[in-house]
Amino acid sequence: MHGKAALGAALQPGRHPGTIAAMTERRTHLDPRAVVLLLLCCVLWGLQQIVAKATLPLMAPLAFAALRSALAALLVWAWAGWRGTPMWRADGTLPGGLLAGVVFGLEFICIYLGLGYTDASRLVVLVYLAPFVVAIGMPFITPTEKLSPRQVGGLALGFAAVALAFSDGLGGHPAGSQRWVGDALAVLAALLWGATTLTIRASRLSVAPPEKTLFYQLAVSAVVLAVASAVRGEAWPSVWPPALWASLFFQSVVVAFASYLAWFWLVRHYPATQLSAFTFLTPLFGLLFGWVLLDEVVTPELLLALGGVAAGIWLVNRPRT
Template sequence: MQRKDRLDRRAVAGVLGCCVLWGLNQVAAKAALNEIGPLWEAGLRSLGAAALVFAWSLARGLKLFERDGSLRGGLLAGSLFAAEFACIFIGLQYTTASRMVVFIYLSPFVVALGMPFIAASERLHARQVVGLVLAFGAVAWAFSEGFGHASGSGLQWFGDLLGLLSAVFWGGTTLAIRGTKLSQASAEKTLLYQLAISGAALTLAAIVVGEPAPLAWSWRLAGLLGFQTVIVSFASYLAWFWMIRHYPATRLASFTLATPLFGLLAGALLLGEPITLRLVVALVALAAGVVMVNK
């Protein structure tokens, strides 16, 4: 399939399906933290998904280790991917899944800001700059709530900050894929770089910082981690990186703004988390800003 300059129905359906799963993913990750440390959770899910991608590639006869110049980009993308999920899983200890999912999806802002340096055709115009300012202001306004209405630990602002950093790392991962030889690699190879490197790095970090190893497993923990590993990290990420390779990155990124809506609903329905008016207004303004950038 050749690269397209616009999104077709298959791409729209695919990215919205991913958004539903990613919204649920934050809830699953938050729920599992009662039984497993954040770095172990992030590392084990990446390693498990990496094994699935490797098996999938072997079954399809794909060549993963041929020299194609993608190693440098793969190491960069994998490192950014590891940093992103370290921020998410540690941050979920201090803030709610509903808030985390809103801050993570500042990522389209990062992609839109960085893409003109990679592809001149995606240079920003005046309306798009206004959209970026609106999106940034919305997130800053939502972030300020963490200082006045902190959660139980009193460090909600810290969890929110890690959510913002994860958005920067996710946007950086997308830019690394588009701006290096990874843009010409298969979706499977692109994903394997990120899962294998992040899995090894996060697991090593868990050991170094002395995070207790998950030795006792309940069916609940196995189900939550299985969902994150098989459905999210393997299936949905494989679809996402395939779409990045074949469709415009900025337009795909703008559609991911549906994810916070699903995340807010899932957090409220499944975890009983509060949804404040400020957070909802910030989400609407964030969506409006990024739509202005990508329309």
């Protein structure tokens, strides 16, 4: 995730960060190649939390998350070197990069610990509170990006949907269930995701190469996650079964490296407002994969929450006329 700040950048109303905004005008509409790439990204992002939850019995969550971020950071560094992207130039991005990386790491602490308490499908839906957090925070960073009445309605709908999903986790479950703990961690992760995006937008990172922004997030979060893992006393597995290697490859190489670079390419070449309209599919895929692969229960309340989140994201990101 994440390149998650890149996703968050396209999930905010109005203008978009520096160089990214300028490059989105190269093509005015999504062509078939862009649609296929975008759908593939949404599928991968929806599947990611499902795979992460399935990996919990194989390796301690924060140790795994630290290893994932570290490996993805090395791949981004190698990619940037191959493309000739300056990564160590003194450009004033260090303070913002460190802050964004720390917040990014805290977000993943909440996600990986939350998966131990709640269903992955529920977590995916709740984490998509983040675009609404960004929409609320952007006017404080850029006063020209005031919310329209339609966007306010989308925010209200999205928050109501998240509240419905959260309330569904408080009752109707076996005695002693701690699902609400996982739901609360998912909501906190969403707030931190939104804070990461706002940090990037308000700092020099808004005009930095996207590879550098992504590297900051991954490298710093790897340190944060490793420290948190050590504090919790997590042990590394003595045996690494093929399923663990497969999960590490999927989450670090396919998702955190390849899918985020693909997203950066899309944001460079296509209008971000059109791209963001597709992102509501991510929680839909997450819910579907959780049901099919993990046999998670899909309640009517969760379906209603998913619909509210999707509609809210669409209203918030719908281009202004």
